[in-house]
Amino acid sequence: MKRTKLVTMMALVLTLIMMITGCGSKAEEPAAQPAATPAAEDKDTSSEEPKASDDAQKSAADREPYKIGIVVKQMGAPYFDYAAEGAKKAAKDYNAEIISYTGPSSEDVNQEITFIEDLITQGADAILVSTADSTAIIPTINKAMEAGVAVFTFDIDSPDSDRLFCVTAGNSEESGAAIGESLVKLVEEKGQVALLTGGLGSETLNRRLDAIKGVLSKYPDIEVVATEACDDNFEKCVSQVENLIQTYPDLKAVAGVSSVNPPAAAMAIQSANKTGQIMSIGIGMPSQCSEYIDAGVIPELTLWDPGVMGYDAVAAAVNYMDTGKLPQNNEDYGEYGGKLIVEDNGTVGYIPSIIFTKENVHDYDF
The missing domain is CATH 3.40.50.2300 (Response regulator)
Structure with missing residues (x-):
């Protein structure tokens, strides 16, 4: 009797072990994968452009x-x-x-x-x-x-x-055109003006000059009396503007496409006691031109940092x-x-x- 009970208990244990093992095996089977979408099936990743984060770029600290x-x-x-x-x-x-x-x-x-x-x-x-x-x-x-x-x-x-x-x-053309439009407004579309540049060998400055001239050409009552190149030499530019003031007593404004030009022209205008009669505008640095802007010799200035x-x-x-x-x-x-x-x-x-x-x-x- 005891032997029969023991055999029966062993049979029950064996059956439980088999059930547990069967459940474990079923859990380890891979889950069914959803069918691939047409886009995923057709996508060829072999020729994809690498993302920026995948670039073989050394960090600055590692080189x-x-x-x-x-x-x-x-x-x-x-x-x-x-x-x-x-x-x-x-x-x-x-x-x-x-x-x-x-x-x-x-x-x-x-x-x-x-x-x-x-x-x-x-x-x-x-x-x-x-x-x-x-x-x-x-x-x-x-x-x-x-x-x-x-x-x-x-x-x-x-x-x-x-x-x-x-x-x-x-853009040189855009900045030159902006200076030209300002010049037209300031001289009220008439009068004598002079243009200044750094060096005539600079394509950037030449393009800016051409853009100013292109705007001024639309106004027949504005006369460009001279175009002077100072090679970005401040003293040379001051001297050039002094000569322009003497040569053209009706000069109304001077526009410069190099950062040397507006402050040099403003200094010459002040020295000739022509503040309020002749204006200086163009490309210039605020640190060099602020006193002339405050004095009204330079009504506005254009630059970048x-x-x-x-x-x-x-x-x-x-x-x-x-x-x-x-x-x-x-x-x-x-x-x-x-x-x-x-x-x-x-x-x-x-x-x-x-x-x-x-x-x-x-x-x-x-």
Whole structure:
């Protein structure tokens, strides 16, 4: 009897074990997968573009600092001093080293060529150039590119060279047309005006000049009496405007397309006691022009932040060396650098322009 009960109990235990094992096996079977959608079936992932996060990009901290050389068209000019500050900040943020920030004391493309060739010899990874002559610099830029140096231009472009990208301010035609329209309004569509520029070899400045002339050509009662180039030399520009004032006693306004022009013209106008009779406008720095804006010699001024330009140029060069990619539209360089405007996937990026008047000129420190 006892034996029968024992056998019966063992049989029950064995049956329970088999049931438990069967349930476990059923749980381990893979769940049925839903049928693939036609889109999923047809998708070929072998040729997908990698996402930005998948790029083989080294973090700045994991590589040696890039060596960057910067050549500007005029050392000592406040405009380029501010650009240098922005460039140095970007170099710190992006793990790069500015091995040289140099240029001639007055515009001289031959000296710029020598500086660029020296940087090639020094083993620069990238060179940033703001040139006095967009055409004469071409062979040297191309030589640097052939040597494996990443060449970017900033402020003043050399579009026919092999340079990779240019970081500059508002489209030359747009900024020139804006100055022309302001000039027309200020002189009330009639009278004698003079135009000023930095160097006649600069394609950017020439395009800006042409845009001003294009606007003025629509007003037959406005006479352009002269176009003067000062090679971005402040004293030379002051002297030129003094001569214009003496030569054209009915002169009503002077418009300049280089940042040297408006303050130099304003100084000459004040010295000749012509405040209120002759106006100075154009591209200029608030720090150099605020006193003349307050005095009414310069009614308005146009510029961009040269520090942002220097920052974005360095950031663009470093990003290119890290990823092999040039800036795209709305490329974001953070709180300081802001966003670049790149039209039609081109090779020129614009930073925004600012209009300065009595109301806001003291809000800026460059």
